Amino acid sequence: MAADPVDRAAQVGLLRWLRRQLRQAEPLRERLEAAIEQGDAAEARRIVAQFAFSDTQRRHVAALVDQWAEALGGGTVDDLDPPGLA
Secondary structure, three states, X not given: OOOOHHHHHHHHHHHHHHHHHOOOOOHHHHHHHHHHHOOOHHHHHHHHOOOOXXXXXXXXXXXXXXXXXXXXXXXXXXXXXXXXXX
C-alpha cells in the first residue's frame, strides 16, 4: 500500500528538519529516524524530548511531529497513554 502524498510530505519535512539540525548520526537520532519511518509518533515525541533543543527549536519540531501525526491519522498523542488508546 503506497503512502498518502500528505503523509509522505509531512514525513519528508520532519526528516529533512531532523537531518539539518542533527548533522551527526548518533544513536538517538537513528532511533528518531526509525520511529518516523515506522510511523510511531508517540516514540518520536519521547525521543525528541531527550534532545537539548532551544525553546524555538523544540516548538518547531513539536509542530512538525504534530503535523506528521495528523497526516498519519493519529492526531496528537499523550505520551502517557498506552498504545492503542490515543
